[in-house]
Amino acid sequence: MTYRFTVNGEEVALDVPGMRRLLDALREDLGLTGTKEGCGEGECGACSVLVDGEVVDSCLVPVCQVAGAAVLTVEGLAPAGGLDRLQQAFLETGGAQCGICTPGMLIAARAFLDQGGEPIDEDIREAIAGNLCRCTGYTKIIDAIALAAQRPG
Ligand code: FES
Numbered sequence: 001m002t003y004r005f006t007v008n009g010e011e012v013a014l015d016v017p018g019m020r021r022l023l024d025a026l027r028e029d030l031g032l033t034g035t036k037e038g039c040g041e042g043e044c045g046a047c048s049v050l051v052d053g054e055v056v057d058s059c060l061v062p063v064c065q066v067a068g069a070a071v072l073t074v075e076g077l078a079p080a081g082g083l084d085r086l087q088q089a090f091l092e093t094g095g096a097q098c099g100i101c102t103p104g105m106l107i108a109a110r111a112f113l114d115q116g117g118e119p120i121d122e123d124i125r126e127a128i129a130g131n132l133c134r135c136t137g138y139t140k141i142i143d144a145i146a147l148a149a150q151r152p153g
């Protein structure tokens with residue numbers, strides 16, 4: 001069966017088994033390797049993408065569930081040739097170290113900002129509660145999201 005949806009604003013049509021993981025479809029079928037696999041079990045958030053504006057773990061979502069939906073991956077955050085304000089802020093604060101968690105953090109943070117999130121420590125912690133980072137101790141990530149939240153979108 002062919003599943004049609006959009007990824008980063010572009011229409012895609014995939015002829016794959018309906019239970020194929022969205023994570024695999026993105027990385028292997030569409031070549032969008034920015035989305036990472038950590039645990040593969042819905043625990044780490046490394047595979048986070050937005051589906052119709054909601055953060056989901058793409059390792060848990062089958063392709064059949066996104067038919068007709070709009071998927072946003074980390075590749076879709078930045079304007080052509082530039083950086084999204086979140087990416088810029090991560091760069092400035094050192095919020096990205098090994099980088100495995102970073103795409104998922106950026107996606108969770110994007111949903112937070114899109115929902116009008118403000119630079120409030122507790123709110124940011126809650127927004128990224130589903131995303132694990134083994135490198136930064138979270139402080140720099142939270143600083144980055146707070147910095148981005150203070151800038152015009
Ligand atoms: S790889 Fe999907 S939540 Fe960890």
Ligand code: FES
Pocket residue numbers: 095096097098099100101102132133134135136
């Ligand atoms: S930067 Fe390494 S896991 Fe977050």
